[in-house]
Every structure is written in structure tokens, then in C-alpha cells.
Amino acid sequence: MSTPAIDVRSVVKRYGTFEALRGVSLTIEQGEFFGLLGPNGAGKTSLISIVAGLSRATSGTAEVMGHDVVADFRAARRALGVVPQELVFDPFFTVRETLEITSGYYGVRGNDAWIDEILENLDLHSKADENMRALSGGMKRRVLVAQALVHRPPVIVLDEPTAGVDVELRQALWTFVRRLNRDGHTIVLTTHYLEEAEELCTRVAMLKQGAIVALDRTESLLRRFSGTRLQLRLSGAPLPAELAALRVADPSRAERAGVETLRIDRYADIEGILARLREAGCTIDEMELQRTDLEEVFVQLMKETR
Amino acid sequence: MEPESADEVAGVARRSASGFAWRGFFTLFRKELLRFYKVGFQTIAAPILTSLLYLLIFSHVLEERVAVYGTVPYTAFLLPGLVMMSVLQNSFANSSSSLIQSKVTGNIVFVLLPPLSHREMYAAYVLAAMVRGLVVGAGVFLVTAWLARLSFHSPLWIVAFAILGSAILGTMGLVAGIWAEKFDQIAAFQNFIVMPATFLSGVFYSVKSLPPFWQTLSHLNPFFYMVDGFRYGFFGVSDIEPAVSLVVVASTLAFTSALALRLLASGYRLRL
Numbered sequence: 001m002s003t004p005a006i007d008v009r010s011v012v013k014r015y016g017t018f019e020a021l022r023g024v025s026l027t028i029e030q031g032e033f034f035g036l037l038g039p040n041g042a043g044k045t046s047l048i049s050i051v052a053g054l055s056r057a058t059s060g061t062a063e064v065m066g067h068d069v070v071a072d073f074r075a076a077r078r079a080l081g082v083v084p085q086e087l088v089f090d091p092f093f094t095v096r097e098t099l100e101i102t103s104g105y106y107g108v109r110g111n112d113a114w115i116d117e118i119l120e121n122l123d124l125h126s127k128a129d130e131n132m133r134a135l136s137g138g139m140k141r142r143v144l145v146a147q148a149l150v151h152r153p154p155v156i157v158l159d160e161p162t163a164g165v166d167v168e169l170r171q172a173l174w175t176f177v178r179r180l181n182r183d184g185h186t187i188v189l190t191t192h193y194l195e196e197a198e199e200l201c202t203r204v205a206m207l208k209q210g211a212i213v214a215l216d217r218t219e220s221l222l223r224r225f226s227g228t229r230l231q232l233r234l235s236g237a238p239l240p241a242e243l244a245a246l247r248v249a250d251p252s253r254a255e256r257a258g259v260e261t262l263r264i265d266r267y268a269d270i271e272g273i274l275a276r277l278r279e280a281g282c283t284i285d286e287m288e289l290q291r292t293d294l295e296e297v298f299v300q301l302m303k304e305t306r
Numbered sequence: 307m308e309p310e311s312a313d314e315v316a317g318v319a320r321r322s323a324s325g326f327a328w329r330g331f332f333t334l335f336r337k338e339l340l341r342f343y344k345v346g347f348q349t350i351a352a353p354i355l356t357s358l359l360y361l362l363i364f365s366h367v368l369e370e371r372v373a374v375y376g377t378v379p380y381t382a383f384l385l386p387g388l389v390m391m392s393v394l395q396n397s398f399a400n401s402s403s404s405l406i407q408s409k410v411t412g413n414i415v416f417v418l419l420p421p422l423s424h425r426e427m428y429a430a431y432v433l434a435a436m437v438r439g440l441v442v443g444a445g446v447f448l449v450t451a452w453l454a455r456l457s458f459h460s461p462l463w464i465v466a467f468a469i470l471g472s473a474i475l476g477t478m479g480l481v482a483g484i485w486a487e488k489f490d491q492i493a494a495f496q497n498f499i500v501m502p503a504t505f506l507s508g509v510f511y512s513v514k515s516l517p518p519f520w521q522t523l524s525h526l527n528p529f530f531y532m533v534d535g536f537r538y539g540f541f542g543v544s545d546i547e548p549a550v551s552l553v554v555v556a557s558t559l560a561f562t563s564a565l566a567l568r569l570l571a572s573g574y575r576l577r578l
Contacts, residue, residue, distance in 0.1 A: 015578075054418055055578050074327070074421035082419055088412035092341050104333025105420035147416070 003066040005030045005155045005186035006051055011060035013046050013210075020046040022210040023060070028188060028203075030065075030154070033181045035201030035218070036190045037298060042207040044190045045085060048159055052082045064155055078106060081148030085159040085190075087140050089132040095119070095143055096128045099150050106151035118146045121176060138169040145173065155186045162193060174200060198222075198294040206301055213301050221297055223265075230262045230270060232277075233286035240280040243273060258285070331426040334417065338434030342400055349438060353396055354445040357388045361450045364510065375512065375543040382454040383537075385447075386464075387509035390536045392446045393468055394529065397439030397475035398482070398500050401431045405483025406492045409576075418577060424570035428480065428563070435476030440468060456540055463548055464539030470555045471532040475500070477562040484569045484576060503529040508537075513545050528558040 006028040013021040021043045028034045036044050049055035051062050053069050053076065061068060067075035090098060096115065103111040119125045122142045127135060132143065141161065148156055158177065162170045178200070181187045191197055197204055198218060206214040214221060229248055239247070239260050246262040264270060270289075277284065342349040365381035375383070408414035417427065458464070482495040507529035513521050524530050525546075535551035538544035544551070570576070 049578075052419055053577065054415060056573055074423075077419065077421040080419075082415075084412075084415050086412045088415060090408075090413045090416065091411075092344050093337075097340075101333055101337050102416065102420070104336075105330050105417070105422060107327055107329040107421070109329060 002030050004028060004063070005032065005065060006188065007063040007066075008047065008051065009061050011047065011050060011062060012058045013043070013050060013055065014058045020210050021050075021057075024207075024210070024212055025060075026205055026212065026215065028186060030186050031181070031184060033178075033187045033200055033202050034189065035197035035204035036188060036207065037194065037197055037204055037294075038190075038207035039302065041209075043210040044207055045159060046210075047207070048082070048157055048188075048190065052080060052157065053077055078151060079154055081151065081153035081156045083144050083148045083156070083158045083161050085163065087137060087144070087164075089135075089140050089143065091131070091133045094129050094131055095124060095135070095146075098132060098143060099146055102147045102150045108151050111150065114152070115146075115150065118149055122146050123172065138165055141165055141169065142173075145176075149180075154184070155188070156180060157188045159190050160192065161189070162191065162196065170196075194295040194298055195293065204294070206298060208302060213304075214297075218294065222291070222294065228264050228267070229290040230264050230273065231286075231288045231290055232260050232262070232284055234258045234260060234277070234282045235285055236283040237281040239282070240276055243276060246273075261290075327422060327426050330420060330422045331430050334422065334426065334430035335434050338400070338404060338430060339437060341404060342434075342438050349396070349400070350442055350445060353392055353442050354449055357392050357446040358449050361385060361388055361453060365453060375541065378541055378543070379454065382456055383512070383541075384510065385450055385454050385456060386537045386540045387533055388450065389443045389447045390468070390471060390533045391504050391509045393439040393443035393472050394475045394504055394532065395439075395500065396442040397435040397472040398479040398496065400438040401435040401476050401479030402483045402486070402492050402495070403479075404431065404434075405480065406486050406489060409483070409486075410488065414576065424567055427570050428477075428567050431480050431483075432473060432476040432563075432566075435479055436469065436472040439472035439475065443468060443472075457542075458540060459542035460539045460548075462539070464536060466552065467532055467536035467539065467555065470552075470559055471536065474528070474532070474555065474559045474562055477559065477566045480566045481562065481569060484566070484574060487575065503527055506530075507533045508545065509533055528554060531555050531558075 004027045006026070008024055008026045011021050011024045012019065024043070024047060026047075036047065038044050046055065050057045051064060051069060053073055056070070061070075063069065064076040065079040067073075067079060069076045090101075093101065096119075099115045099118070100111070103109075103115065116125075119128055122145060124139065124142050124146060127139055132140065135143065145158075145161065148158075156177075161173060165173070174196070177187055177189075187200075189197065189201060201218055203217050204214070204221060205212050235258055243262060246264070248261045248263045262273060264273070274284070361381065361384060364384055368380045405414070408417065478500070482492055486492045486495065506524065507527055508524065513524040513530060513534075516524065531546065531551035531554040534544045534546050535548045535555060538548040538551070
């Protein structure tokens with residue numbers, strides 16, 4: 001079995017009396033596209049900061065590609081590229097200077113060809129000699145991504161990379177990050193846009209109040225939390241009693257007379273449900289298949305673990 | 307866009323794990339130099355002009371009235387003091403302002419994320435601060451030297467005290483930058499510690515001209531030994547034996563450096 005990309009064990013982080021992380025353990029394998037989700041203050045950034053060496057754990061250990069982030073910090077940090085959440089930049093330098101400086105910090109020499117390739121891929125070439133101050137927010141965000149890649153790290157952490165970013169850039173960024181993942185980079189993503197996490201991440205962890213409340217493959221999580229739903233508008237007869245057990249409470253539809261939402265585990269279940277409805281004399285006026293999305297799972301989990 | 311393999315990463319790390327990351331250090335040092343070079347009017351030209359004005363005004367008022375050490379004209383006495391004051395203040399300003407700006411704007415992460423140890427960070431910030439202090443000091447000397455007839459009794463003492471003084475203030479700037487969380491606190495450090503200590507170090511007068519109490523108090527001020535030793539290099543005369551000043555100044559550097567290295571290693575107010 002290969003070394004995990006990130007291995008966090010029993011990490012506790014306290015700020016005074018406030019416990020931001022309460023014994024978090026998490027293993028992210030190489031090549032994964034992993035989502036770290038949770039409401040504000042759940043501890044996502046605290047966890048990332050500890051892995052990146054920006055913060056020290058009160059107790060517990062963290063490793064990147066098998067290197068302890070404290071004892072073997074040089075190797076751990078070389079293996080990691082971090083795109084910070086805040087739109088930070090050094091106003092004294094141009095885009096190219098910024099990337100050259102970042103290369104130097106990581107001990108990389110003769111990096112011009114790679115810097116050119118990154119600039120090209122992130123559509124930054126025309127801005128290479130412009131001062132960072134002159135760039136738009138979206139362009140600054142691209143430079144942050146470029147800085148995280150300049151030393152070719154095998155593990156890349158993106159902390160809310162699309163916050164405040166327009167749709168075009170968001171799409172371009174995801175295309176690029178998907179490519180990095182296909183090329184073998186491990187991607188760890190935190191985002192508030194749960195549809196992004198659902199679309200991109202093969203596995204997700206949900207954090208709440210400093211603890212992991214769910215950790216699974218995205219598909220499994222969706223299936224576990226209610227699978228697919230069948231929404232029907234019925235007339236002629238009420239829902240048969242034996243199907244009432246499949247009912248999903250859906251307050252948003254409550255005011256619509258005759259609308260029933262049923263939970264199904266497999267598509268094959270639909271045939272039996274329709275047959276039973278016919279037998280009971282129900283007429284199906286409308287039918288829609290709905291897939292539970294990550295946002296619903298998230299809301300449900302946050303409620304359950306309150 | 308192939309990532310480096312774990313073995314490659316580990317290999318690079320092994321080569322420098324126990325040693326000193328020279329390239330990382332040099333990059334941070336160069337970045338710090340570029341930072342003040344790019345705003346040279348503010349960081350180099352302005353303090354040179356300020357010192358020139360000090361010299362012109364003080365020498366105009368006092369040249370005919372004061373001679374120090376018995377024979378040294380006031381303008382000649384003042385000039386090395388002003389040079390040293392510029393070295394000290396600008397060394398402090400460089401490291402402190404760089405760090406607090408990075409902390410307040412958040413771009414300190416660019417220095418904290420890479421594999422730089424506390425030693426490389428210390429060396430880069432302090433050396434860059436020394437360069438700025440020494441460049442401004444040399445500039446002050448060049449634009450004011452024509453106003454006084456100076457001798458160079460012991461050039462090595464001049465160089466030694468300039469280097470040590472700039473290193474101490476660069477280190478103090480680093481400590482202040484680490485400690486401060488807003489510009490206000492850096493200004494307080496500068497205005498309530500650095501500025502009084504510099505002005506009361508004998509830049510403008512010989513401490514021998516002070517009443518005994520103030521003379522004793524001046525001897526508790528490490529800045530006094532920096533200025534006095536530096537001035538000895540020019541005139542071969544000083545308030546204190548230059549060797550004693552050298553010991554005090556070197557000890558101060560050792561103390562401030564140990565403090566700065568400890569703060570950096572612990573991540574105090576940097577790695578929260």
C-alpha cells in the first residue's frame with residue numbers, strides 16, 4: 001500500500017479554551033480528489049493550516065507523503081502546494097517575479113520553463129510582467145494557484161478557491177484542477193459550494209464543531225442518506241398505506257395537494273411502486289425522479305449531530 | 307504536469323534537512339532587498355535627506371560654540387553620529403516594516419508555507435535590514451562628508467560597529483515585527499524605544515558633557531556603545547574604551563539574536 005498523501009492522527013487544536021479541532025483523524029490516499037466540507041468555524045481551515053505548517057497542533061500528528069509536518073517539515077512542505085483562502089499578494093512584484101520568488105523559497109532553480117507552462121495553462125501569460133496590484137481579483141486568484149504549483153507538489157490543497165470568483169473562471173479553474181488530478185496530483189478541496197464538491201470529489205469528509213461527522217465516498221454518502229427520491233402528483237385515490245412508509249417529509253411541497261415524495265433505494269423499486277399505485281386506483285398526473293444532492297446530506301448531517 | 311514523486315520530494319529534503327537551505331535563504335534575502343529598492347525614494351533617499359537637514363541645521367547653530375573632546379569641531383563630531391543613527395533606524399525600519407506589512411496584508415503565508423527554517427528566515431531578514439541600514443549610512447556619509455573635515459583613525463572599528471549596530475537593529479526590527487499585530491504597535495516600538503535610545507546615545511553630544519546621573523544612565527543604553535565605538539573609528543577618541551563597547555555591542559547582538567531565533571522557531575504570533 002502506498003504512503004498516504006495526507007495522514008492526520010488525533011489532532012487537537014485549542015485556542016485558549018476554545019477547541020477548534022477535537023481529535024480529528026483522517027487519511028487521504030495519493031491520487032484522490034478529496035472534499036473537506038463543513039460550516040464556517042467547523043475547523044476546516046484550522047486542519048489545513050496544521051497540515052501546511054501554518055499552525056501547530058496542540059496534540060496529535062500530521063504527515064504529508066509520509067513526512068511529519070513538524071519533525072520533517074522541509075519534506076512535508078515541499079510535497080504540498082496550498083492555495084490560501086484569502087486573496088493575498090505581494091504588491092511589490094510582478095506576476096513572474098512572484099513565481100520566481102516562490103520557486104526560490106522551495107529551492108527550485110532554473111524553473112523558467114515550468115513557470116511559463118503554468119502561466120500558459122492558467123491563461124496568465126499576457127499578465128506575466130504586470131504588477132500584482134494591477135490584476136483583477138480573478139487573476140490574483142490564478143496567481144495563487146500558480147504559486148501553489150510552482151514546485152510541482154504531489155499534494156495540492158485548495159481552501160475555498162472559488163469564493164467570489166465569476167462563473168467563467170470557476171469553470172476554467174476546475175478544468176485545470178481536474179487535469180492536475182488526472183496527472184496524478186492529490187487534490188484536497190474545501191468549498192462552500194457543495195455542488196462543486198459533489199461534482200469533483202470522489203470522497204468527502206464533513207466537519208462540524210471540530211470533529212468529523214461523516215467520511216465516505218461521495219456516492220456512498222449520497223446513497224446512505226436517502227438515495228433517490230420519486231416525486232409524484234396523484235389524483236383519484238390517496239397513497240396506499242404500505243407505500244406511506246417510504247414517504248419523505250418535504251416541507252417545501254407540503255402545500256401542493258396530492259404531491260408525494262417517496263424514497264427508493266434502487267431504480268428497480270419504481271416498477272413495484274407504480275404497480276401498487278395502479279391497483280389502488282391512483283392516477284399519476286406528474287412524476288419526477290430526484291437524486292439527493294450533497295447539500296441535503298450536509299444539512300441533514302448538521303441537524304442530526306446538533 | 308507530472309507531480310514530483312514522493313521519493314523525489316524526500317530526496318531533495320534529505321539533502322537539506324539538517325543543513326541550511328541556501329537557495330531559500332538567498333531568495334528571501336533578495337526579495338527583501340528588492341522590496342526596499344523598489345521604493346528607494348522612501349527607503350533610501352528620504353532618510354539621507356533628513357540626516358543632511360539635521361547636519362546643516364545643527365552645524366549652523368552649534369559649530370562656532372561647541373568643540374567636543376577638546377579639539378573636534380561640532381560638525382565633524384556630529385557627522386559620524388548621524389551616519390550611525392541612520393544605519394540603526396533604517397535597519398530597524400526594514401525588518402519591522404516588512405514583517406508587519408506581510409502579517410497585516412496576509413502575504414506572510416508565502417514565507418511560512420515554503421520549507422524555510424527559523425535560521426534562514428532570521429538570516430535573510432536581518433541581512434537585508436543590514437544592507438538597507440548600511441546603504442543609507444553610506445549615503446548620509448557621502449552627501450555630508452564635504453561639510454566637515456573627518457579623519458579615519460581606525461577604519462576597522464568603523465566597519466565593525468556599523469555592521470554590528472545594523473545587525474542588532476535589524477534583529478530588533480524582526481522581534482518587533484513578530485510581536486506586533488498592527489502598525490500602531492510597530493510605531494510605538496519605534497517611537498518609544500528605538501528613537502529615544504538613539505537620541506540619548508550621544509549622537510548629538512558627548513555623554514561626558516552630561517551630569518553624572520545621566521552619564522550613568524547613558525551607560526545602560528546599548529545604543530550609546532554602538533555610536534561611541536563607531537565614532538572612535540573616526541577620531542581615535544571616545545567616551546568609553548572601544549574594546550569595551552565592542553563586547554557590549556556583540557553581547558547585545560547575541561542576546562537579541564537568541565530572542566529572535568527562539569521566537570521564529572516557536573512560531574510565536576506567526577504560526578498560530
